[in-house]
Amino acid sequence: MLVEQLELVDFRNYQHATFDLTAGITCVIGQNGQGKTNLAEALAYLSGLSSFRQVPADALVRVGADQAIIRAHIIDDDGRTSLIEVEITRTGRGRVQVNRQRLQRTRDLLGTVRTSVFSPDDLTLVKGGPGERRRFLDDALVALATKNDALRLEVDRVLKQRNTLLRQASGRLGADASITLDVWDARLVEVGERLGHGRRVLVERLQPFVAEAYVQLAGEEHEVSLTYDPPWRQQGLQTALVNARTDDVRRGVSTVGPHRDELDLTINALPARTHASQGEQRTLALSLRLGAHRLVTEHVASSPVLILDDVLSELDDDRATALLRELPAGQVLITTASPLPVAAHPDRVLRIKNGTVVSNE
Secondary structure, eight states, X not given: OEEEEEEEEEETTEEEXXXXXXXXXXXXXXXXXXXXXXXXXXXXXXXXXXXXXXXXXXXXXXXXXXXXXXXXXXXXXXXXXXXXXXXXXTTSOOOEEEXXXXXXXXXXXXXXXOEEEEOGGGGXXXXXXXXHHHHHHHHHHHHHOTHHHXXXXXXXXXXXXXXXXXXXXXXXXXXXXXXXXXXXXXXXXXXXXXXXXXXXXXXXXXXXXXXXXXXXXXXXOOOEXXXXXXXXXXXXXXXXXXXXXXXXXXXXXXXXXGGGOOOEEEETTEEHHHHSOHHHHHHHHHHXXXXXXXXXXXXXTSOOEEEEESOGGGSOHHHHHHHHHTOOSSOEEEEESSOOOTTOOOSEEEEEETTEEEEEO
């Protein structure tokens, strides 16, 4: 799959701009604040209909405009071309069209375009809280199979309903509320167990890809381990919910389940979050992204668009060179405010200033 052209209308700081991309490496160069990351964000938005910067829809619409539009010309692996148009309103309720035909459900676009994003914020995958690592796993599950998006949303919906009931109980669970809680528990067991199983299988498959990527980027042998083994999976979610009910009612919140899971990361048998240097943590974060990219490529037999958003400036010369050397085949977008390393061999260079393409080389 190739994104041949990307057009932005009233997206972030772009009033109207068109970008011609290449099947190889496209480098986007410009000073800070000119729109490089905004371009990367728009391209990634096509794959998940959300911002990798985790901002609301209102932030994506240019100041003074009512809506933003992302328009992309796509060439599929079989040579077919298609036009994707995504409309983003300030409330987030926009339209999605493929070849001028409106999709009844915007989420039906998932899987049409796949992207893998590396950004400086990826350090939170290692240094941040468990929620960052859960989101990484679930995003990878969706990239592998779009049906997992519905599963993730259903888990969130059930937990929201369960927590609402627990809050309303105010520490005392009556007979009617207890029956209703049983219903939500049964549903949470069904979808939560499925999500937990998916995460466990994913981590097992991801482990060798991440370990290999870390050695390639670090340039030396290290033992990298990913472990997903939440306590509730050992006894089953049904039993865990029964055992936690008294505490859940008292606290007014669900205390066990997939929303509390942790992905443990270690380097040489030590917790990466607390014992690794920042350089090691950044290398591990990149390895997680690169490992997921390679796994998805192998599984779907098509390489996602690889987006490196201002990552090279965060790495020392050796690791930046190693990353560029290990770039997988396929379409790559690199944004940078710094001069390109010698190891970078772009097929196209776009220079950006104030939301405008000033040079296309």
